[in-house]
Amino acid sequence: MNPILTIDVVSDAVCPWCYIGKRRLEEALAGMPELLVEVRWRPFQLDATIPPGGVDRRTYMAKKFGEDRIAAIHERITEAGREAGIAFAFDKIKVSPNTLDAHRLIRWAQTTGQQNDIVERLFAMFFVEGRDIGDPATLVEAAVEAGMDRAIVERLLSGEADVDSVREEIAAAQRLGVSGVPFFIIDGRLGVSGAQPAGVLQSAILQALQPPEGEASA
Numbered sequence: 001m002n003p004i005l006t007i008d009v010v011s012d013a014v015c016p017w018c019y020i021g022k023r024r025l026e027e028a029l030a031g032m033p034e035l036l037v038e039v040r041w042r043p044f045q046l047d048a049t050i051p052p053g054g055v056d057r058r059t060y061m062a063k064k065f066g067e068d069r070i071a072a073i074h075e076r077i078t079e080a081g082r083e084a085g086i087a088f089a090f091d092k093i094k095v096s097p098n099t100l101d102a103h104r105l106i107r108w109a110q111t112t113g114q115q116n117d118i119v120e121r122l123f124a125m126f127f128v129e130g131r132d133i134g135d136p137a138t139l140v141e142a143a144v145e146a147g148m149d150r151a152i153v154e155r156l157l158s159g160e161a162d163v164d165s166v167r168e169e170i171a172a173a174q175r176l177g178v179s180g181v182p183f184f185i186i187d188g189r190l191g192v193s194g195a196q197p198a199g200v201l202q203s204a205i206l207q208a209l210q211p212p213e214g215e216a217s218a
Contacts (some may be wrong), residue, residue, distance in 0.1 A: 005035055005205070008185040010042045010173050011119070013102045013133055016077045016088065019123040021182035021195035023084035028201035035205070040110065041119050043103035044173055044181045045168050047096075054097040054134045061096070067164060080195075081127075101157060103166045105139050109148060117146040135147025 011018040029037055033068065046077045050060075061070050081088040102122055109118040121142045125131040125194075131138050136157045143153040156162075173183070184192040184201065186208040192201065 003036070005037045005187055005209070006040060007037060007205075008040045008042050008188070010044045010178050010183040010185070011117070011181050012044045012046045013099045013106070014097065014126060015044075015046060016081065016127060017195040018182040019086055019127055020077075020080050020084050021184075022123065023086060023120065024195055024198050025184070025201055027084075027198035028205065031198065031202060032205065036185045037117060038046065041106050041115055042173060042185075043106065043170050044178065044183075045099055045103070046181070048100070048170075050096060050098040050134075050191070052098050052100075052134065054095040054132060057093045057096045059168055086127070088127050089130060090127075092128075094130065095132045095134065097126075097132055097134025099134065100163065101136065101139055102133050103170075104156070104162050105143060105153065107162055107166060108153070109143070109146065112148055114146045114148055118142060118148075127130055181183050195208060 007025070009018075009021070012019070025039070029039075065073060074088070078088045078090070106115060106118055106122070109115040122133050122139075125135045125138060125142060133139065133142075136154075139157060140150060140153050144150050149173070178193075180193065182193075182195055184190065184196075184204070184206055189212075190204055190208040192204045196204075
């Protein structure tokens with residue numbers, strides 16, 4: 001049997017390039033159907049200082065990038081998204097949320113085999129539907145749609161379950177030098193930064209499949 005190749009994707013649920021990167025990874029893997037691949041989504045927060053209730057999106061973006069740059073930034077991302085099959089609707093987004101709880105949900109979804117579904121749903125809720133993915137009710141809705149148990153998710157979200165674990169995982173990524181996302185870690189040893197085209201990701205995967213230098217192939 002061929003071994004399973006792991007691809008860890010360090011990502012934030014409010015990062016548009018992470019959504020695009022997801023699509024490009026899917027395209028890359030679709031072109032390599034012979035591979036057995038496990039994609040694991042790892043947490044990162046682009047801004048952990050946002051309060052739990054979130055902040056006004058327009059004000060936040062203006063403060064971060066400057067009011068005169070927002071339209072150009074959105075236009076560039078929208079075009080890249082269109083090429084990836086994503087209909088970004090930035091005008092619908094009213095709240096910039098804190099994503100800690102979203103990352104807790106993504107973490108729990110890995111144990112039930114629904115992590116990719118949760119990640120996809122959270123991206124769509126935020127970037128296409130303009131939903132507040134910092135709102136516990138929205139997270140529960142995403143969980144139920146993905147097939148997770150409502151009562152369990154509600155109970156976990158109401159407490160502090162895995163808060164420290166998520167924060168430590170983010171800190172570990174930062175110690176590895178991850179400062180921007182998406183960041184792909186292939187086979188635990190090869191890193192690819194940014195929403196690279198499918199061809200670049202395929203080349204990186206092929207490189208990771210080669211035996212480490214000095215190690216004979218089987």
